[in-house]
Amino acid sequence: WNSKSAQAMRFGCDCRTWAEMVMQSGDFPEQVVQDLMKHRCYWSGEPALDYCFHVANEHSFLGVLLAHPANPYxxxxxxxxxxxxxxxxxxxxxxxxxxxxxxxxxxxxxxxxxxxxxxxxxxxxxxxxxxxxxxxxxxxxxxxx
CATH class of the missing domain: 1.10.287 (Helix Hairpins)
Structure with a gap:
């Protein structure tokens, strides 16, 4: 389990607070933005969670709502x-x-x-x-x- 990378995983708008809703890509570590740009598949070490995160960031339909806020796309x-x-x-x-x-x-x-x-x-x-x-x-x- 890679807890440091797993902490950076977000699905869409993680809207528990107003501040989280308006997070920009600059609010995340630079490595997270680079990994999203390079289509990294291994994040948490949990295959099912990593797969769901990959699909949320790569799928044409689901990505509109579920992509990570720091995703360059x-x-x-x-x-x-x-x-x-x-x-x-x-x-x-x-x-x-x-x-x-x-x-x-x-x-x-x-x-x-x-x-x-x-x-x-x-x-x-x-x-x-x-x-x-x-x-x-x-x-x-x-x-x-």
Whole structure:
């Protein structure tokens, strides 16, 4: 059990007090922010808790509400990506369902024309959102003050 790392684990808005509700990423140790940026999977040493924490920080839908407050991929950014991705799923799949009646062909077409591009776009958007924090962190490390 790694109690020091486990103390930094937070799920979403840990709103026991007003001060905790408005915590910013700067309110956490720098190592926590770096570990979240690098998608660290081992935190407490308890596999079930670590898995839940990983899912809360990486899942497209759950992360909007449950991501750690210090995660560089902020909740409003997650929400915007979620809206964009949802729009890019719903309309093409509905159109393909109306146009293609063979379920096997429709499944293959959805996989190629909807699912693969959506996943690539989601990964790209996530990467560019985190890139600015990585650049700022690099600047801070190499040019302090």
């Amino acid at each position: 902020e909740k409003y950014e997650r929400f915007l990506v979620l809206v964009i991705v949802a729009i890019l799923i719903v309309f093409p799949v509905a159109a393909l369902t109306a146009a293609v009646h063979n379920s096997v062909v429709r499944g293959i077409v959805v996989l190629i024309l909807v699912t693969a591009p959506r996943n690539l776009l989601r990964l790209y958007l996530k990467r560019i959102v985190i890139a600015d924090d990585e650049i700022m962190q690099w600047e801070h490390q190499h040019h302090p003050g």
